[in-house]
Amino acid sequence: MDPETAPEAQNIFRLPTTYQPSLPPPTEPYDDHRDVHTPIVIDNGSTNLRWGFGTSNTPYTGPNAIAKYKERKTNKPLLLFGEGIDSESGARGQARTPWEGDVLLNFDALENALDYAFIQLGIDTPTVDHPVLMTERLCSPLHSRALTSELMFELYSVPSLTYCVDGIMSFYQNKLPPPSQSFSANGLVLSFNTASTSVIPILRGKGLLSHAKRIPWGASQSSEYLLKLIQLKYPNFPTRVTTTQTNWMLHNFCEVATDFSGRLRQLRDASNMRASEVVVQFPFTVPVTEEKTEEELARIAEKRREQGKKLQEMAAKTRMEKLLQKENDLQYLTNLKETKATENKKEWMSKLQAENLDNEAALDETIKKLENDLKKVRKKDAGEADDGPQEEPSFPLIDVPDADLDEEGLKEKKKQKLLKAGFEARARARKEKEREKEEREREEKKEEEERDVDLGGWARKLRQEQEALMAKIKDRSRRKAALTDRKSAAAQARMKNIASLAADDRVPKAKKRKGGGEDMFGADDADWAIYRKINTAAPSSDEEDDLSQLQLIEQKLLTHDPTFTNRHTHASIATQRSALMSAFRPSYEEGNVEGGTRIHLNTERWRVCEAYFSPGMAGVDSAGLAEVIHNLIPSFIESRSRSQALDYPTDRAELIQNIFLTGSACQFPGLKERLHDVLQSLLPPGSPINIMRAADPALDAWKGMAAFSRTEEFARIGVTKQEYDEYGGERIKRWWGGNWNSAIESLEENGEDHKMQVD
Numbered sequence: 167m168d169p170e171t172a173p174e175a176q177n178i179f180r181l182p183t184t185y186q187p188s189l190p191p192p193t194e195p196y197d198d199h200r201d202v203h204t205p206i207v208i209d210n211g212s213t214n215l216r217w218g219f220g221t222s223n224t225p226y227t228g229p230n231a232i233a234k235y236k237e238r239k240t241n242k243p244l245l246l247f248g249e250g251i252d253s254e255s256g257a258r259g260q261a262r263t264p265w266e267g268d269v270l271l272n273f274d275a276l277e278n279a280l281d282y283a284f285i286q287l288g289i290d291t292p293t294v295d296h297p298v299l300m301t302e303r304l305c306s307p308l309h310s311r312a313l314t315s316e317l318m319f320e321l322y323s324v325p326s327l328t329y330c331v332d333g334i335m336s337f338y339q340n341k342l343p344p345p346s347q348s349f350s351a352n353g354l355v356l357s358f359n360t361a362s363t364s365v366i367p368i369l370r371g372k373g374l375l376s377h378a379k380r381i382p383w384g385a386s387q388s389s390e391y392l393l394k395l396i397q398l399k400y401p402n403f404p405t406r407v408t409t410t411q412t413n414w415m416l417h418n419f420c421e422v423a424t425d426f427s428g429r430l431r432q433l434r435d436a437s438n439m440r441a442s443e444v445v446v447q448f449p450f451t452v453p454v455t456e457e458k459t460e461e462e463l464a465r466i467a468e469k470r471r472e473q474g475k476k477l478q479e480m481a482a483k484t485r486m487e488k489l490l491q492k493e494n495d496l497q498y499l500t501n502l503k504e505t506k507a508t509e510n511k512k513e514w515m516s517k518l519q520a521e522n523l524d525n526e527a528a529l530d531e532t533i534k535k536l537e538n539d540l541k542k543v544r545k546k547d548a549g550e551a552d553d554g555p556q557e558e559p560s561f562p563l564i565d566v567p568d569a570d571l572d573e574e575g576l577k578e579k580k581k582q583k584l585l586k587a588g589f590e591a592r593a594r595a596r597k598e599k600e601r602e603k604e605e606r607e608r609e610e611k612k613e614e615e616e617r618d619v620d621l622g623g624w625a626r627k628l629r630q631e632q633e634a635l636m637a638k639i640k641d642r643s644r645r646k647a648a649l650t651d652r653k654s655a656a657a658q659a660r661m662k663n664i665a666s667l668a669a670d671d672r673v674p675k676a677k678k679r680k681g682g683g684e685d686m687f688g689a690d691d692a693d694w695a696i697y698r699k700i701n702t703a704a705p706s707s708d709e710e711d712d713l714s715q716l717q718l719i720e721q722k723l724l725t726h727d728p729t730f731t732n733r734h735t736h737a738s739i740a741t742q743r744s745a746l747m748s749a750f751r752p753s754y755e756e757g758n759v760e761g762g763t764r765i766h767l768n769t770e771r772w773r774v775c776e777a778y779f780s781p782g783m784a785g786v787d788s789a790g791l792a793e794v795i796h797n798l799i800p801s802f803i804e805s806r807s808r809s810q811a812l813d814y815p816t817d818r819a820e821l822i823q824n825i826f827l828t829g830s831a832c833q834f835p836g837l838k839e840r841l842h843d844v845l846q847s848l849l850p851p852g853s854p855i856n857i858m859r860a861a862d863p864a865l866d867a868w869k870g871m872a873a874f875s876r877t878e879e880f881a882r883i884g885v886t887k888q889e890y891d892e893y894g895g896e897r898i899k900r901w902w903g904g905n906w907n908s909a910i911e912s913l914e915e916n917g918e919d920h921k922m923q924v925d
Contacts, residue, residue, distance in 0.1 A: 178764070181446065182414065199296070201295075203295065203297060204221055207300075212265040212359065213230060213830075215229075220299070220871075229248040229251070233258070244257075264276035267361045269310060270310040273317060277321065284322070296325070297881075299330065306905055311895060325887060327885050328880070328899075333356075333366055334902070334903045335903055337353060337826050338870040339873060340866060343371075349371035352821045353821060355367075355373075356828070359829055361382075363381040365378065365381075369821060371902055373904075375905065381778075387784070388416055392420070393412040403763075417830065419771055420772070420775050422776070422839075423836060423840070436745040443749075444766075444771065449763070450759050450762075450763040499533050502518075502529070559586075563579040563582050564586060621727070624726075632716060632719050720736065775834050791841075799848060822848075823855050825858065830863055
């Protein structure tokens with residue numbers, strides 16, 4: 167890679183090895199609450215479970231998951247909760263959570279989690295003699311509430327149970343009224359939960375749940391979406407990327423773009439993408455290499471030099487032996503040829519056959535070859551260039567009739583015919599090259615005349631040819647990429663071609679079965695073109711011709727067209743594209759273990775959070791946050807305008823202009839600015855917009871519940887054991903923080919806010 171743009175120059179963040187609880191557990195003794203009926207506040211979240219007495223300032227907190235695990239050493243069953251699961255590697259695969267997405271379904275896990283919570287509170291009585299205030303999701307199913315009520319009343323025998331919505335209680339905590347006044351704030355609550363995002367209007371301190379909306383997208387889906395993007399980007403990543411790690415990356419590095427399209431346009435520049443990326447370093451193990459001292463390295467180098475010298479000496483010795491052998495062979499064959507005059511023909515022919523020579527012509531050819539070889543070796547040793555034979559070969563036997571030649575003469579004539587055919591073919595090739603050269607010179611002269619007459623037209627013509635060739639090369643590359651996907655149309659066509667080869671109609675089926683059919687493949691020249699279709703790795707001659715033609719055209723344009731620069735060449739365009747891909751996913755040298763375990767986050771940082779406003783880009787068929795708010799305001803205006811009990815214009819303005827954000831995901835950078843732009847487009851110009859984030863987005867819901875449990879109103883809204891026995895676990899009382907409430911109806915009932923209703 168270019169050292170100026172190397173990823174080592176960027177800030178590198180290392181994954182945390184351990185995950186500690188965000189808050190230390192309280193140390194309040196249980197004796198202070200014995201027989202006092204202090205309310206117990208439980209925030210049953212999808213990610214974390216928070217619990218504690220209503221008089222506390224900080225709750226116990228821990229991951230809302232349990233694991234049943236059998237210890238290997240003692241073979242004893244263990245029940246682990248929360249962070250205790252991470253202490254046993256074998257227990258992580260057995261972890262279970264009470265929640266399935268956004269619905270409470272696993273009540274065995276909830277029972278084990280509540281057992282742990284009550285034990286941590288120090289409750290040592292057979293029953294839990296404390297009123298319980300517990301959260302539930304917006305529009306919670308009746309089945310989940312009924313089983314939760316059954317668990318609390320039948321197993322723990324709590325005296326009363328109250329359900330509330332966490333987003334409303336977080337709003338209550340940040341808008342706490344004075345002790346002498348009731349809660350009457352207005353606002354629009356955006357609750358960013360683990361598996362969903364809720365939009366709840368609050369009118370005069372009461373949740374207007376008939377107009378509340380819920381989006382099936384939350385932090386867990388964002389974390390899974392980020393994990394999928396990482397897996398697509400790094401399909402061969404050497405380390406397993408877990409959901410916990412992606413969740414950490416999500417909350418530390420992801421942002422909400424004020425203008426997502428504009429941000430993507432900025433990232434089209436490789437330098438901007440490089441500057442905005444975040445590098446996450448995963449754990450890695452450096453291969454152990456034995457370090458050697460300078461003396462050892464010098465000794466090894468000297469040994470290698472000696473070995474190289476020995477090899478050179480052996481090669482020279484072998485070369486000299488071959489040279490001497492050739493000289494001896496040449497001398498022997500020369501002497502053998504001279505003995506022809508002193509010996510009879512039969513003895514002389516027997517000596518030739520003993521040397522594997524058929525006749526005198528073969529002897530002359532062998533002697534000539536040895537002389538040429540020795541001449542080349544001597545010239546090479548003397549440093550002279552070998553220009554090859556310059557004399558024109560002669561073919562004396564070509565015109566001699568066959569009847570005048572013996573058997574040896576016929577063989578020699580046949581050989582001379584082949585040599586002559588080759589010589590003539592080379593002569594024709596030289597003439598063809600000369601003709602092509604003359605033709606090329608004429609075309610260049612014609613092109614020069616055309617360029618002198620109309621330079622602009624000539625340049626446009628060549629640019630069109632360049633674009634056509636680049637499009638052709640691009641289509642060919644796209645086809646090669648498509649062939650790697652077995653489900654693509656190109657790959658399916660390739661398989662059909664292979665199948666057609668296996669079922670060739672030119673061979674009769676009966677003969678195929680018997681194995682006696684004649685293979686006629688190759689008889690037609692078109693048969694060989696099939697290899698180009700089925701062999702994706704074979705280089706194409708057309709591709710080489712296109713590249714050479716493209717280079718020639720670009721060279722002409724660079725030479726004669728002043729408006730055509732290196733920036734317009736195919737190599738420059740491909741390099742720019744390659745630089746963008748390199749910035750998107752930098753590549754490291756083979757063997758770089760540290761670089762190979764890095765994840766570069768660039769476009770993913772904004773793309774994941776953009777799914778809150780466009781869930782469709784992540785495959786979720788739902789409206790986004792901006793669209794939900796946009797659709798909520800007209801429906802709110804239409805239905806509330808009929809009410810005469812409210813100062814509607816004032817309440818409406820306060821509700822729309824006061825936006826409250828809660829939940830851990832509301833801390834994404836840029837979220838407030840994006841919502842401000844969305845609301846500004848919905849309200850009249852110049853309308854004041856106040857977007858407020860919870861003081862503690864993770865704990866304000868529990869703190870608000872604890873503050874409410876200390877009020878007199880809390881005692882009136884809980885479902886008692888007698889009411890549970892009479893009405894069942896699906897019943898709750900209507901109140902401003904629960905799942906069954908209509909703010910306008912409650913106001914018009916003149917104080918009858920807590921009438922028993924069915925959800």
